[in-house]
Amino acid sequence: MGAATLTDGGSEVRGPVRWWRGKSTPAKVETYTRWSFHFFVVVEVATFGLPAFSEVPAPTAGWLLLMVCAHAAACAVTASRALDWTRGRREQPVRLLWGLAAITAVIAATAIAVEELGPAGDGVDSAAGALFAGVLCYGAGVITLGVRDRLRAFAVVGGFAAASGILALPAGASGPGALGAMLAVLVGAGFLASTSMFSVWLLNAVYELDEARETRARLAVAEERLRFGRDLHDVMGRNLAVIALKSELAVQLARRGRPEAVDQMTEVQRIARESQREVRDVVRGYREADLGVELAGAQGVLTAAGIRCEVSGEADGLPAEVQSALGWVVREATTNVLRHGDAGRCAVALRVTPEHVVLTVENDGAGGPPGEGGSGLTGLRERLTAVDGTLEAGSVAEDRFRVVATVPLPTAPAVSEVVA
Structure with a gap:
């Protein structure tokens, strides 16, 4: 890859x-x-x-x-x-x-x-x-x-x-x-x-x-799980209610011998299949994410945990699939900073060129020996592969850990690099 x-x-x-x-x-x-x-x-x-x-x-x-x-x-x-x-x-x-x-x-x-x-x-x-x-x-x-x-x-x-x-x-x-x-x-x-x-x-x-810092990290992870639960509820809640109503209507029509019951059950089948597809999207994490929101959220969570976080770069104008893939990189990297090591500073930089987008997340306090770890990075690589992107992760310069995600752009937007 x-x-x-x-x-x-x-x-x-x-x-x-x-x-x-x-x-x-x-x-x-x-x-x-x-x-x-x-x-x-x-x-x-x-x-x-x-x-x-x-x-x-x-x-x-x-x-x-x-x-x-x-x-x-x-x-x-x-x-x-x-x-x-x-x-x-x-x-x-x-x-x-x-x-x-x-x-x-x-x-x-x-x-x-x-x-x-x-x-x-x-x-x-x-x-x-x-x-x-x-x-x-x-x-x-x-x-x-x-x-x-x-x-x-x-x-x-x-x-x-x-x-x-x-x-x-x-x-x-x-x-x-x-x-x-x-x-x-x-x-x-x-x-x-x-x-x-x-x-x-x-x-x-x-x-x-x-x-207290570990508790804040656990709360951040719990908040992410709650967000996932809300997304799942938003997908399934309305569809299940519609399925229940249409099924009840189809039963009543069938008892009366009316042919419209077949149409209602066909609609129920369509909604069920659509719900199944949407649930897969939620579980696999392929729903679109706003990279700008993820960057702001990462800075807020890390700052609340006592970690000085610097964010540079603008995500405006990037394709939705690129933002979604890089948004997951920001989420996973933020979780790793909170749960592993003993970071005091984290820098997140987004650089956009005419050919590709480069997201870099670097933190200190990594401690242990150089190398990769966890299944989270493997999952990120799978998401980046869907947009022809690559991921590099590992220890650099003693106690610092760096994650670099590179995604090619389908078009050639103007070069934009804004330092906040």
Whole structure:
């Protein structure tokens, strides 16, 4: 048929980049959120563990680093399970949350002990004090991922701030020193807890928006089915009513022995055959369609789904059979953009030359590997074949998908290309 798959042989991306582009927007946001919390683990180790080697004797610094790594690992596991719970994939990790709180308290108490009983020196006190405040802040920030409402999150932050004062006072800290520790933990834990809560809110919002977008896509498909149902009703409703009336009239005439009954049944037979032909036209999609209406409808539906749609070109003056065939291309391409991939932009261009008409539909967010898919494109090729047209469809330039329909014109109209 002259159809070809558009591919960019040199643009096939492998490895992590292709894996990332194959994800939907919500999946990308979730992956980014998870790795952000895993990056916090690295920050915790780099901030409170590694600097100890420059300020504390080697054996003590090694123990401090080991404690920081243990706490960071516990935070990473707890954050991952808490995010799973947030998305409804697991039960609330209550044991992990209490376990992280216990590990945090033990390490904080150990840091205080090192500061009071460990080797003398300002470096030891500084490293131990930083570790003390750091584990409390990070512990509170991660634990808030596993609670549902704000009051409990505030209670977690306040509890860890109070715990810092409770641990500091018996260790010999002065009243202002203990108050300063509480304030530092309150600010640091509050910041990390707010970050955690905002991350969860953003992740849930993205998933909800994606679900709303899928709902709009399903509604668009349902609207198309309703339109098909209305077309079928328009075809069959009147004809069936006429058939019923003429059949009843033929029965009455036949009972009276009048010859007009034969004429009425002949008319019923004609209407039945005409209805059968019209139903075939509706089912097969060969009824004439207004390409201009289809272009405007596609732009409206895609815009409502949050996809920026640009339409260029004019369909005025094209033969009815050409408009009908290209109208179905617009419908099918619009449905594919809504139901597949993760498009943010779609461009529809209609170009008319003296020899042929070219309709191009291109969208981004195609994701997956290059190639064609679905039976819809096969159906479009069958419709285009009826008007000697061709269809080319496939991935181009990384994540973009393009559909190009070309239909020759039976006559040679003047060249018209209007950009809207």
